[in-house]
Amino acid sequence: MQLDKIAEKLRFDPADLRLSIAESSNAVTANFFRLSVVNLSECIRRVVRISDWKEKFRKMPEGRGVGLACSAYLTGAGLPIYWNKMPHSGVHIKFDRGGGVAVFCGATEIGQGSDDVLAGIVAEVLGLETLDIRLYTGDTDLGPVDLGSYSSRVTIMAGNAALEAAERGRAIITEAVAEKLEVQRERLRFADKRVFDSAAPEKGVTFREAVCLAEARFGTIGTMGSYTPPKSPALYKGGGVGPSPTYSYTAAVVEVVVSPTTGWINVPKIWIAHDIGRALNPTLVRGQVEGSVYMGLGEALMEEQDFRRLPKKMSHALVHKFPSMLEYKSPTSLDMPEVVTELIEEPDPRGPFGAKEVGQGPLLPIMPAVANAVYDAVGVRIDEVPITPEKIMKALAEKKAGREPRFGPNHFPDIAWPEALRVPPPWEGGDGHAVNDVARPSKRHADKEKVLSS
Amino acid sequence: MMRLPLFEFRAPRALEEAARILDGEGTAVMPLAGGTDLLPNMKRRQQVPRILMSLRYIEDLNHVHWDHSARRLGACVTLADIAADARFRNGLTALRQAASLVATPHIRNMATLGGNLCLDTRCNYYDQNYEWRKAINFCLKKDGDTCWVAPGSPKCMAVSSTDAAPALIALGARVRLVSRSGEREVLLSDLYSNDGLNYIKRKSNEILAEVLLDSLGGWKSAYWKLRRRGSFDFPVLSVAAAARISASGGVEEARIVIGSAASLPLVAREAAKSLVGRPLDADSIREAAVLAARIAKPLDNTDFDMSWRKKVTGEFVTCALLELRGDDVRSKRESFMRTSFL
Numbered sequence: 015m016q017l018d019k020i021a022e023k024l025r026f027d028p029a030d031l032r033l034s035i036a037e038s039s040n041a042v043t044a045n046f047f048r049l050s051v052v053n054l055s056e057c058i059r060r061v062v063r064i065s066d067w068k069e070k071f072r073k074m075p076e077g078r079g080v081g082l083a084c085s086a087y088l089t090g091a092g093l094p095i096y097w098n099k100m101p102h103s104g105v106h107i108k109f110d111r112g113g114g115v116a117v118f119c120g121a122t123e124i125g126q127g128s129d130d131v132l133a134g135i136v137a138e139v140l141g142l143e144t145l146d147i148r149l150y151t152g153d154t155d156l157g158p159v160d161l162g163s164y165s166s167r168v169t170i171m172a173g174n175a176a177l178e179a180a181e182r183g184r185a186i187i188t189e190a191v192a193e194k195l196e197v198q199r200e201r202l203r204f205a206d207k208r209v210f211d212s213a214a215p216e217k218g219v220t221f222r223e224a225v226c227l228a229e230a231r232f233g234t235i236g237t238m239g240s241y242t243p244p245k246s247p248a249l250y251k252g253g254g255v256g257p258s259p260t261y262s263y264t265a266a267v268v269e270v271v272v273s274p275t276t277g278w279i280n281v282p283k284i285w286i287a288h289d290i291g292r293a294l295n296p297t298l299v300r301g302q303v304e305g306s307v308y309m310g311l312g313e314a315l316m317e318e319q320d321f322r323r324l325p326k327k328m329s330h331a332l333v334h335k336f337p338s339m340l341e342y343k344s345p346t347s348l349d350m351p352e353v354v355t356e357l358i359e360e361p362d363p364r365g366p367f368g369a370k371e372v373g374q375g376p377l378l379p380i381m382p383a384v385a386n387a388v389y390d391a392v393g394v395r396i397d398e399v400p401i402t403p404e405k406i407m408k409a410l411a412e413k414k415a416g417r418e419p420r421f422g423p424n425h426f427p428d429i430a431w432p433e434a435l436r437v438p439p440p441w442e443g444g445d446g447h448a449v450n451d452v453a454r455p456s457k458r459h460a461d462k463e464k465v466l467s468s
Numbered sequence: 469m470m471r472l473p474l475f476e477f478r479a480p481r482a483l484e485e486a487a488r489i490l491d492g493e494g495t496a497v498m499p500l501a502g503g504t505d506l507l508p509n510m511k512r513r514q515q516v517p518r519i520l521m522s523l524r525y526i527e528d529l530n531h532v533h534w535d536h537s538a539r540r541l542g543a544c545v546t547l548a549d550i551a552a553d554a555r556f557r558n559g560l561t562a563l564r565q566a567a568s569l570v571a572t573p574h575i576r577n578m579a580t581l582g583g584n585l586c587l588d589t590r591c592n593y594y595d596q597n598y599e600w601r602k603a604i605n606f607c608l609k610k611d612g613d614t615c616w617v618a619p620g621s622p623k624c625m626a627v628s629s630t631d632a633a634p635a636l637i638a639l640g641a642r643v644r645l646v647s648r649s650g651e652r653e654v655l656l657s658d659l660y661s662n663d664g665l666n667y668i669k670r671k672s673n674e675i676l677a678e679v680l681l682d683s684l685g686g687w688k689s690a691y692w693k694l695r696r697r698g699s700f701d702f703p704v705l706s707v708a709a710a711a712r713i714s715a716s717g718g719v720e721e722a723r724i725v726i727g728s729a730a731s732l733p734l735v736a737r738e739a740a741k742s743l744v745g746r747p748l749d750a751d752s753i754r755e756a757a758v759l760a761a762r763i764a765k766p767l768d769n770t771d772f773d774m775s776w777r778k779k780v781t782g783e784f785v786t787c788a789l790l791e792l793r794g795d796d797v798r799s800k801r802e803s804f805m806r807t808s809f810l
Contacts, residue, residue, distance in 0.1 A: 271803065276783050277776070280803050316696060324604060325619060336592055337600055340700075341771060348698030348806040404776035 015382045015397070018081070018389070027071065028386070029062045029082050032265075036084075044439040046248035046446045050260035051362040051370075053289040057265035058084055060356050065267040065285040072390060077272055081386025084265035087375030088258030089365065090167030092243045101240035103171035104158030105179045107136065109187070109235040113207075113222030115140060116148040117179075118157030121172040126373055127298040128168040132176050134294050135366050139180035141204030142221060158240070166371035169294070170259055171241045173366035178239030186235055190228040191219060244364075249446035250437045260364040262371045263289040266307075266379040269351075270387040274410065277403030281311060281351045281384065288355070291362035291370035302372040303355045310380025311351075312344035318400050397422025470511040470597055478521040483528055483646055483677060489521050490673045491648040497521050499675060501544055501583035504575045509588060513598040514610055529582070529677060541679040543582025547632070551576060559639070559684025562708045565691040566635035569805065572700050582676045585633050585643065585656070589626035589664040589731055590702060591617060591769045609665050617769040625767050626664030627728055629702040633660070634727035635691045636679060637735060638708035644678040645670060653680065657725075660732035667731050686712045686720075690791040692784040694728075696771055698806025703728040704770040705777045707760070709788035711743065719743040724756065724788075726781060729764040736760040739785065748793040756789060757782040 021028040036054045037043065061082065062068065070080045094102055106118040117136050123129040133147040150156045160172050184204060191209045192199040195217060203212045210218025219227065228235050246257030266286040272279050284307055293299040319342075320335035336342065361368020381399055389395050394409035397420055405421040413419035435451055438444030478497070480486040490497055498517035500506055501524065509515050523529055529544040534555060541550075547567040550556055556564035570576055570584060593607045593616040606612025609624045617625040633656065641656045656679070659669055670676055689710035695701035706727035712720045722743045724736040739759035746752040761782040766774045787804075791797045802808045 273803070276780055278804060280806070328605060333604065336771075337596065340595075341592065343696050343701070343771070346697050346699040402772070404773035407776060407779070 015083070015385050015395075018083075018382070018386045019395070027068075029058055029067060029071075032082075032084055033058055042247060042440045045256070045437065046246070046250075046253060046440070046444070047257055047261075048244075048247055050364045051289075051291060051360055052261070052263060053358045053360055054084060054086065054263035054265065056358050057263050057287040057289050057356075058082075060287040060358065061265045061267045061285045064287075064354060064356065065269070065283075067267055070269070074390070077274055077391055078270070079272070079387045079390030079392070080267055080269050081383040081388070081390055082265065082267050083379040083382035083386060084263065085375060085378030086261045086263050087166060087371065087378060088256060089260045089262055089371040090170045090243060090258055091165040092246050092257030092259065093254045095161055095164070100159075101175070101242045102167070103160040103175045104238065104240040105132070105172060105175040106158055107176075107179045107183050107237050107239075109183055109225045109228070109237075111222075111226050111229050113146075113220070113225055114148060115142065115146065115183075116150060117176065118150045119172050119176065120152065120154050120157050120160035121168050122152040122160070122163045124163045126163065126168070126302060127295065128163065128172065130298060131169050131173055131294055131366075131369075135173050135176045136180045138367065139177065139184055139204070140221065141209070142207055146207070158238070165258075166262070166373035166375065168373075169369050169371060170365050171243070173294075173369060174241040175239040177366045178241070179237045180239070182237040182239065183235060186232060186237070187224050187228045190231040191224050193231070194219070194227050247446045250435055250448035251451050252435065253437075253446065260291070260362050260370055262291070262375040263358075264376045264379050266376075266383045268380065268383040268387045270384065270391050272388055272391040272406060273403075274392055277406035277410065279315060279388065279401065279403060279406070281315075281349075283352045283354070284380070284383075285354045286356070286376060286379070287358055288372060288376050289358045289360075289370065290372055291365045292359050292368035293357050293372075294367060294369050296357065299357060299372050300355050303357075303376045304353050306372075306374070306376035307353050307380055308345055308350060310377040311349070311384070313377075313399055314381040314384040315400050315402070316343040316345065318342075393419055395420035395422070472507065472510055473513065473516050475510075475517060476519045478519060479525045480521065481525050481527070483526055483675065484648075486521060486523065486526060486675055487646055487648040487673070489519075490675065493519055495672050499523050502546065502575075502579040503583075504571070504579040505583060505587050509595075512596065512601075514588070514594065523580075523582070523675065537683045539681045539683075541581055541681070543585075543676050543678060544580045546577060547579045547581065547584065548573070548576040550581060559687035559689060559710070560681070562635040562638055562689035562691040562710060563632065566631040566693070566706075566708070569691070569693045569703075569807075570631050571702075581632055581679060584630050585636070585659070585679070586668060586670065586676060587628075587630040589624075589667045590629045591624075591626035591664065593617065593769065594626055617767050624664030624731070625769060626667070626731060627704075627767070627770055628660065628667060628730065628732050629728055630733070631691070631693060631703055631706060631727065634706050634708040634725040634733040635689070636681075637725045637733050638689055638691075638710040638723045639681055639684060639687075640710075640723065642680045643676055644680060645674040646677045647671065647674045651677075657733070657735050662730055662732045664731040684710075688713060688792045690788040692788050692801070693805065694772075694777065694780055694784065701771065704772050705729055705764070705766060705780055705784065707781065707784035707788050708733075709785065709792060711748075711789075711792050713748070713792070717747045719746060719748060719752075724760050724785060726760060726764050728770070729766045729777070729781065734763050736763055736785075739763075743789075748789055753786055753789045757785040760785045 021031040039052045108116045133144045197211045207221045209224040243259045269283045321332045409421040435448035437448045497519040500520045529542040531542045533540040550567035594609045608615040615621040637657045692707045694705040708725045711722040722740040724740045726734040739756040764781040766777040768774045
């Protein structure tokens, strides 16, 4: 939204302004986040094209408007949720002589599709199909720890751990099959549930036979994989918030219809492009994007925690005005717009098979894009969510009275901030430290490590 | 998880038997129709009847009797049945629209017409679980003595949230109430009082058995409902309008009813009267909209800002009257209702 306001002041098209400042691949940002593959510009160009942005922005009739916004999101928090030096995710794989492959991982499927991702990665490495993989997830009695389904981290972390475990398994099986077939290891391929000579594909064994050969040669086969994110170059206090192995990027254009007489808002269509790295399962990825749009719209237009103070003669406490899910509203299927989803794919070397997150990132541009679209439609800024008809009417009244056409907080919360840290950015020779950071005692930290290692 | 309190269940097969049970058990028994309102309320301990008496096994209550001069709708006819019944057109459009817009498809499959007419009034201080209500020392509507919406108010301000009642009042409906000692017919507009606590004049020993509608030849009607989403939510404002319009376009008779802006559906008599003898033109519609909006006094105990809800009243009266006039208001209806089937 801020960029939208800046673009208007500078008489720039907001899409062009964003394109002119979008980061490129492998950059280190001012706050020392190391980026990997960045396709934000392509996301912006794509939504601009498919939404006919240039024909619509500031050109639609009164009451109709489009808004654009974009976002970046981490693909897994770079630091563990509780401090330790162990991997963030682990995967065990057991190969049995019947050709069965069982994957054990603490990762928790909460509907986002992480089970499918784990099975898909292992199946891809071993030349099997997703349904051939038996999964034991979310159970720390059976499998190694995964830190959890948060921060959009499961695909990259559990996925990379699964990739490592599967590749180790493949190496063991390759060894045994190469010996049996008398073929160079490098020439063996795993596909179609077979292990075969790539130079003479008819020469090979079934996957089950391959596992039997390996078990005969090496004993029972089990492999392990784990994943720890790379160290962040952000060394200043607070630099632990935000580092990630890589980031996803999203751009969205939202079209709104706003009634100038009631402020009633409808969202007929949304175009969204997401830089996913590589879509391991495009159907799931699109489902995640649409789910994000739905949640983003809820945040933009409906969700609110309203509080009111009880009278003095009672506790005078702040109580929740609507503590019920019926009144904490999110869109129904009737409120959902048509969503056009585009996936921008360029494999990211940090992700398993190049995949990045699609858990939370696509949600982020929706709220500002709705707000920007409302401004395009009726010329008022709603600087607060949810954007509601009554707020639009209040802002329209301000506009009519010749005052600033906006609704929202009129000042920043009164907070006694400590002295701001100054971190010279990389291009000013910064090394990731703040020049005015106060050295922290590290004794407590050292004690904790001692406890862990004892 | 909120569980239902223990209750005894009765399922009489005849209206007389039901009336006898109601009479014998007094306030310990509550009639149960679709249960979509009562059962969640019981989980929140808003109502804790010792006995639930189902009405759904009473054959007579499940029928729509239809002849050329009158219609009799059994109280247990479901809202889904009404929404799907193509006979509810022209004069009765408002009822069909109202029934179609209640809650969700699942709820409409269970919820009944009579249940919607008897729907408990709603308030954000009341429709809460027991612990929440206890934390604020309860409220005037249940177990407490203060109306938290208007702490100085001697009466409960809970909101009439029925969709069917405003529509049926606009259609001039009557209801038949049956008790052990006899039965009576009352105009639906006389069934309610503007008191969130004692919102309905049905006596505890009476069963709302039927809705009676005269033939509405020459009438047109419409129902507009405001809520944040296209499904699920209760109305936070609604307008039902019906009018008999002469061949020359003059209004011969009209009724406008505003729902969810008080503890009862508000009959906008002056607004309706102002239309009589005039064509539905820009002037007469504007005047009626202003007059109707004047009586709507929504309070801050539902979703959406109360002053904004009041503002929408005039807009909805205008939309409804334009619809009666035969204007194409489908895009506007779709914009507010988020559904295009009506």
